[in-house]
């Protein structure tokens with residue numbers, strides 16, 4: 451469960467038997483053809499996979515035009531991996547389906563989850579409704595107030611949303627509360643984590659479930675262009691959509707891989723870039739790069755996209771950064787907003803603000819690559835959830851939509 455110096459299993463002794471039991475069941479499920487068949491079947495018929503690999507022709511031509519203007523000969527050919535077309539509108543459902551099937555296999559009847567922006571809570575509530583499982587979602591009280599539409603969605607799906615009143619009343623406090631619940635309900639409860647973080651085996655397990663993104667991309671690019679892509683881009687919150695598309699390409703040295711963190715107001719101000727602006731520590735049961743103050747207290751991240759303001763990053767990314775295999779960049783709120791608008795106007799696709807961060811860096815790196823360079827960007831989710839935020843930044847109020 452270690453990725454170099456990162457990862458591991460830093461949990462209270464009372465949690466150890468639960469985690470070892472989970473690990474044993476996951477190891478068995480992983481090699482069971484029946485488990486894989488059930489997972490694949492749901493991904494096909496419930497989630498709507500495979501998601502298309504789409505050639506973003508107008509965006510490609512637009513960036514080539516921009517490159518020509520500044521005297522550059524380049525302009526990569528850009529493809530979108532369209533995770534925003536999944537049921538519930540993002541990649542999170544891939545992982546949730548995997549974990550819920552595992553919970554059923556373990557005989558668990560009660561599912562708990564933590565959520566910040568509410569997207570993982572909605573995905574978990576969705577899968578629990580599908581299987582008739584009790585679902586309790588811990589959410590910081592501040593986030594409950596900020597993310598009303600998602601709270602409403604979770605309630606509609608039959609989940610119970612618990613507003614956590616401790617600490618700063620945001621994601622970190624919701625995570626602590628979920629861990630506390632897990633210890634208190636040893637027999638019947640499964641903890642469904644929403645990103646490639648947490649104590650081992652979660653980071654590896656979530657990655658494995660999300661690898662469907664990269665595995666499909668490989669096959670689809672082979673079909674479209676007869677070869678591997680030359681580069682891959684994904685945004686990073688905790689890092690699950692990114693590790694899902696990256697991991698199947700790690701052993702292909704010709705493929706450049708980029709992760710894009712949220713630089714918020716700027717890396718010298720409030721941001722959510724744990725690699726660019728954090729340092730190693732322990733949170734949520736693993737050792738990784740974290741946003742911390744001088745005393746080692748976890749700091750609140752800031753990003754225009756609520757899905758990226760996790761104060762840490764999955765441990766495998768910390769290792770991939772230090773080993774140099776993956777290049778980590780960042781994009782500010784303003785850059786992400788600009789990319790959001792450009793993508794909507796040029797492609798008729800309104801991306802979530804999270805992948806808009808990846809797009810912001812694609813816009814400049816693509817201009818520096820030759821025209822036969824094949825670039826894939828993971829469009830991890832759709833932007834419907836972000837319309838009110840974007841309107842507010844653009845100086846409009848969409849009160850009736852929130």
Ligand SMILES: *Cc1c(COP(=O)(O)O)cnc(C)c1O
Nearest residue numbers: 645687688689690691757804831
């Ligand atoms: C939650 C979310 C993210 C960030 O989570 P990762 O684990 O880093 O993938 C990114 N994009 C969308 C659309 C999300 O909902």
